[in-house]
Amino acid sequence: MARKKTTRKKTTRKKTPARRRPPREPAADRLGALARAIADAAEKGEDPSVRIPTRALSNVDYNAGSRIIEMGDAAQTRSFFNLGQAKKFMQTALVGAGCRELLRQDKTTSIRDLFYHCKHTIEGTKENTFDEQTESDAIIEDLEVALASLREELGLFAEPKGALVGPMVIEDKGDTIDLTRMGSGGYAVPSIVEEDVIKIKSCAARFVLLIEKGAVWRRFNEDRFWDRHECLILHGGGQPPRGVRRLLWRLHHERGLPVYVLVDNDPWGYYIYSVVKQGSISLAFESQRMAVPDAKFIGMSSFDAEKYGLPSAVSILINDRDVRRAKEIRGYPWFKSRPWQREIDRMLKLGVKLELEALSAKDFSFITETYLPRKLREKDWLD
């Protein structure tokens, strides 16, 4: 693997001039402008409205140039004096006000918490502003696209999961944290990893290894793989949460670190890789801030059982759902290359899938001492 120059340059605190605009400010400005426009319309006796880009499959496309899933230009107007839109307009204003309150107090909270914050019975009626959290969740996504801001910039986070260790020093809310000294548990990756929360102070890693599961990540940590191979090891507890994806994006784009993804050999593993690489269809507007088109798929491949001599007893037969899912994924534009078609066809032909833990049939540390080192040495990955 080529050692990139950028990854060796250490940033010290002194070299960085004090930032004058914290990252949440642009989002706050745009939110303020949206509120101002509504108030202006109301004062002039006009119909207040907000313009919201359309979040639907019809407005999503794969950009072959940038290699990410992107939103199109379609948008719709949500106005107060439209009977079918009045409730959603009110909800949009309430969620906006809640976010404004968070920004003003310089706090962050969960989307569930915001739901409760915005929920009340409208005076003189039996009507609630919100009945279910799904309603406020949808409005949050509307606001994200309308303001071109991630929810994290508005102060909202999802349940955090995932852990990280390796040769990097970060500053998290003012605490300096050396990620080589995190013991067996690792650094719990928070949901919000924007630069005002997490600063990368120095980094001596040559690449990032994203591992699907916490249990397998633990094997890599216990065997100090990150030390022997000068890398960061990161897991997202299954489908990586937004914080993990965003941190991966920063490590790749700010530090130029190559990203390798290690998942189970099943359609779900392909899908996890696909979301890391190109973004997800349902949340396409985040792709530019989250997707890492250069991420490589390092395993497990459908060819690995044979290549590494695994006993057949550790294979699992694929079911109808796996077959359907594999065929669907085979049709994605970004899996159209010959090697990817071979990879997926092989799974369908063999009719079996494999979990990462299957490598333990050889030896508990086969995955860290033999499998992955050989993969890296032979550049045995898919793009």
Next chain:
Amino acid sequence: MARKKTTRKKTTRKKTPARRRPPREPAADRLGALARAIADAAEKGEDPSVRIPTRALSNVDYNAGSRIIEMGDAAQTRSFFNLGQAKKFMQTALVGAGCRELLRQDKTTSIRDLFYHCKHTIEGTKENTFDEQTESDAIIEDLEVALASLREELGLFAEPKGALVGPMVIEDKGDTIDLTRMGSGGYAVPSIVEEDVIKIKSCAARFVLLIEKGAVWRRFNEDRFWDRHECLILHGGGQPPRGVRRLLWRLHHERGLPVYVLVDNDPWGYYIYSVVKQGSISLAFESQRMAVPDAKFIGMSSFDAEKYGLPSAVSILINDRDVRRAKEIRGYPWFKSRPWQREIDRMLKLGVKLELEALSAKDFSFITETYLPRKLREKDWLD
């Protein structure tokens, strides 16, 4: 809250003499003895067997003296020359050998990984040693009771979840970690927290607050509740995993820290508290190593909505399942006290439940700045 003397005494590394028997050794000794007994019987031409305490409701009882759920003395013999037991006997020997291998290599792994390690097709047959992980999981529980050892002492862990911060310094696998400097993510609590992995070097906390959910824990961390109230804040991402429960046990028993449990006001919240306090029925043999009978239930109580003036819109109607579950819990011997009967009856009478996030209807930091401080001041908890 009374400040316990023991919590102020700081342990430094020098004062602790080098331990000669690492905590995993007793388990390894007992495993060795079990293997020796099998080998001896085989050499003498006798029927090899293992004696396994019965893991069933019939062999479980609530000990009103120690206030934990305990196993009885019933046991069964599993022997090799019994056609109905031969496969399970073989599986017991295989899982034992896998654990022995882990102990010998001084490694730890997941129960899924061990399943794959033990799984193979028996030579000359089409029979697998294990087909499903449920089989090896059950054998692991058998071995735990047969050896009177926790799985963690055998080197096995579950998927880790949960995080911790507060005024305590620990040593995790040789790394010294200051839990006041963990940023927004906190210290990810590993699955194995035995003393050979995690040493408590010093602790200035006056109590431990166990919070049901990660998202609410984050509010407490962001508001630095642990700093203002000199405490540890810990969450287990819902039902706390074994690592979190075991660490709580150690903090309570080794450091004398009072434990307060903060959960949603619903039957599931009561149940989480119940497991922390008395242990679970299905894994009763762990209770002595995991249960904290002195743990207090600090909220949310069915009386809190009225006491703290929450709007009715944030309540959720309980469903049939909630009612059934609440009545079941009301029947537990350890919930027979008057205050607990009132607490559960009140939920059933009001017909509503509340999530911790409902407190945000007042203000985002109402829970950390008003609700919990008042609860602690007024000693408003249940035992």
